[in-house]
Amino acid sequence: MTGVPILMYHSISEHPPAATAPLAVHPSAFADQMALLKDRGLTPVPLSALSPPAASGPAPEVVGRPIVITFDDGYADFHERALPVLEHLGFTATVFVTTGWLADAGPDAAGRPLDRTLNWSQTREAAAHGIEIGGHSHSHPQLDQLPGGSLRDELIRSRGLLEDRLGVQVRAMAYPYGYSSARVRQAVLHTGYRSACAVANEVAVRGRHDRLALPRLTIRAGISLERFGRIVDGEPGYRLDRALTKGYAIVRRSRYAAQRMLRDV
Numbered sequence: 001m002t003g004v005p006i007l008m009y010h011s012i013s014e015h016p017p018a019a020t021a022p023l024a025v026h027p028s029a030f031a032d033q034m035a036l037l038k039d040r041g042l043t044p045v046p047l048s049a050l051s052p053p054a055a056s057g058p059a060p061e062v063v064g065r066p067i068v069i070t071f072d073d074g075y076a077d078f079h080e081r082a083l084p085v086l087e088h089l090g091f092t093a094t095v096f097v098t099t100g101w102l103a104d105a106g107p108d109a110a111g112r113p114l115d116r117t118l119n120w121s122q123t124r125e126a127a128a129h130g131i132e133i134g135g136h137s138h139s140h141p142q143l144d145q146l147p148g149g150s151l152r153d154e155l156i157r158s159r160g161l162l163e164d165r166l167g168v169q170v171r172a173m174a175y176p177y178g179y180s181s182a183r184v185r186q187a188v189l190h191t192g193y194r195s196a197c198a199v200a201n202e203v204a205v206r207g208r209h210d211r212l213a214l215p216r217l218t219i220r221a222g223i224s225l226e227r228f229g230r231i232v233d234g235e236p237g238y239r240l241d242r243a244l245t246k247g248y249a250i251v252r253r254s255r256y257a258a259q260r261m262l263r264d265v
């Protein structure tokens, strides 16, 4: 099969805090991006639809041109801003929730969320509306840096809480910061996950990519709709975008400003 683009969003917000701003997509840009997917006839599927439901056996057939829309961390604006747009278009998505970050995690609270996060009832409501809930660890550590016991605790506690509180099977996960290792992937498999996302900024291709290290396409703040369309198409060279530093972005903006000045003269 050809590649399946897996989009990675974080926050959908017009006034994000500085910590999430580079990856916060404006709500109107997000609505335009989803409309573009609809116009192109792409069919959003949950991440777990790309992997076999059991440890062995064939991956399920996906009809149409599939795409996976994912959201990391579990920010409250998913419920407020993204869910209504997705619902309007009849789209599903996969939200990777950091269980210790949930707004009403109570005695399970762990780690420090970067922005307002979902609470349990909003997470349950999203699941009831056909959104897949996936794991994203319990406290959002760099999993490849943890010793075995802590690694297992992070994975088992997170998946256990999600399954107990939501009453659904949780089969998909995303590594915090995209970091994994062979040891982390093995632990993820043992915890009961069937597929897991990294970040690599290329289109996932069945047979080429490990289902425990599926590459995703980062959707950053401020990209044009045209650029978004090219990223979805698997724009060659998008991998290089990882090297784009803030400094380079400023250089590009200055060049653009200089061109405008020349044109206006």
Ligand SMILES: [Zn+2]
Residues within 6 Å of the ligand: 072, 073, 136, 140, 175, 176, 177
């Ligand atoms: Zn994260």
